[in-house]
Amino acid sequence: MxxxxxxxxxxxxxxxxxxxxxxxxxxxxxxxxxxxxxxxxxxxxxxxxxxxxxxxxxxxxxxxxxxxxxxxHTGAVGGPVAAGLHIGVPSSTFSLVDLRGRLLARRAFPHEGRPPAGLSGEIAVGLGRFLAEFDSGRPLLGVGAALGGWIRPDEGTVVHHPVLRWRHKPLGAELSAVLGLPVRVDNHARAVARAEILFGRPEARGSLVHLFIGNVVDAAFGIEGTVHQGPGSAAGDVAHLPVPGSAAPCACGRTGCLQATASDTALGAEAVRRGIVPDPSVPLLVDAAATGDPRADRLLRERARAVGRAAALLLDVFNPALMVVTELSSVLDEGYLEEIRTAATALSHVCDDPRRIVIPHAGPAVLPEAAATVLLSRVFRDPCRSDERARSHPSV
Ligand SMILES: [Zn+2]
Structure with a gap:
């Protein structure tokens, strides 16, 4: 038609x-x-x-x-809102944002003691309670869910999440059945890229690469406002990108992979090994550095330089207008962003301007905003077609 x-x-x-x-x-x-x-x-x-x-x-x-x-319509009376669900490894985050991506409410949902098999059901119930508590009568457009790993947005499925060990999980349908709301699911690196395109710096609409460093490492790239997914929506798996200068052994059998070198999992384990923190927690390590522990600061700078060298490889492949890096210490402290920038521009053959390497525009609100943007980006792409209509016309 x-x-x-x-x-x-x-x-x-x-x-x-x-x-x-x-x-x-x-x-x-x-x-x-x-x-x-x-x-x-x-x-x-x-x-x-x-x-x-x-x-x-x-x-x-x-x-x-x-x-x-x-x-x-971002008005406090009647302005629509979108719910966000970011599923991390140690915890999830619930959020509510308005049509400009502004965060209205957020809450952490720790996974402690909850086995991965029943986790999504418990998360759905927790999110339902959060939404009921913050219901102010504004129309709720639906839920955007973002997580690491290989995600198929078209099916709403988690093809593979390497840490939660989910495989072919129909996450969107499961959440929707509990919440009674439209749910859209995407990889969190792509979700952040979408949030940068919609709500971030104007250059992001030209071209961007986003590198996500968490317990899972992922990447996404966008050109002319479109985030690339490729066949099976598998784009962005950079877990085994070889980081120059790293000899960290990886579960895949090789050494120097990005996941083994610079993920939060790898960093937390190294922080415990060096006796800096009692538990393998990157937030604890970041706190230790912020309160003046030089060993914590040194380890975070080592990681930032490894992230910078991986970013250099992606800069050379894509030459994006903007390279966005989501990594906890640099989001909270510009000193670590400078380490990433210095390492990246020293190694890159195409980028000598450190200002092209930035943290997400939303700063510490990056994940709650990006999760809701999984839903909002669909609203901005096709504002007149509600999910209800899509459901009643399954062939559409
Ligand atoms: Zn590997």
């Missing part, structure tokens, strides 16, 4: 223009995005009716609707 798909494309164009430039009047939208005033008027009417846009108090000169400023 070409008419429908053109309307959907136009609606997405109008919504993204308001995201980027709002508040902006209808006439301004037409000038910015190149659609005709009639097309803009049609789409703004639909988006106002759908509750995604709202009219702000207009100019007092009585010139009428074309001059009334429109913005995304």
């Amino acid at each position: 070409p008419g429908d798909s053109r309307a959907a494309t136009n609606a997405a164009t109008v919504l993204r223009t308001v995201l980027e430039h709002g508040p902006v009047a209808r006439g301004g939208i037409a000038g910015l995005c190149g659609l005709s005033p009639a097309a803009v008027s049609r789409q703004t009417t639909a988006l106002l009716r759908g509750g995604l846009l709202r009219e702000l108090p207009g100019p007092a000169d009585g010139v009428g609707r074309p001059r009334i400023p429109l913005d995304l």
Whole structure:
């Protein structure tokens, strides 16, 4: 149905223009995005009716609707929200964000003592309680879930999560059955890339690579506003990328792999081995460095340099406008970002500008925001098609 798909494309164009430039009047939208005033008027009417846009108090000169400023509906009364679920290894995080990706509420959900087999059910119940507690009557668009490993967003399945040991798990359907809400699932490196494209620096819309360093290491790249997934949505597995200068033995049988060299799992184990912290916890190590333990600081700088060398390889392959690195110590302390930048630009053949290497725009809120963006990026791609309609027309 070409008419429908053109309307959907136009609606997405109008919504993204308001995201980027709002508040902006209808006439301004037409000038910015190149659609005709009639097309803009049609789409703004639909988006106002759908509750995604709202009219702000207009100019007092009585010139009428074309001059009334429109913005995304982020109002405390009636502005839609999206729920986010980030599933990490030691804990999950629940969140609520508005249409500009701004964090309204968050809560940690520790996994301690919960075996991976029943974990997703317990997470769903916990998230349901969180959503009930923070229900302010604003429309809830659905849930975006983000986690590490190989994820198929089209099926909502976890193909393989190496640490939680989930295989071919229909996570989206499981969560949706408990919560009674539309649920979208994606890999968390791609989720952060989507959040950077929608809500971050303008260069991210041109091209970006995102490198995620957690218990699982992942990467994602986006070109012209689209995050690449490839066949089977398998893009971004950098666990066994060889880090120059590393001899760390990896479970795959080789040495120097990124996962074995620089993941939180590897770092936590090394911190315990060196007697810096009693438990293999990167947050504890970061706290130790922040309170002046030079051994913790030295180990975090070693890791930052390893991350920088891996980033250099990705910079050379993709030459992105922006290289976004999510790594706990550098998100909290710019000194570690400088280590990453120095190591990356020293090794890269194509990038000598350290400012191209950045932390996520949301800082410590990166994961709660990115998880909800798994849902929001779909809303911005196709704002007029609700998931309810998709469910009632399974062939759509
Ligand atoms: Zn390996």
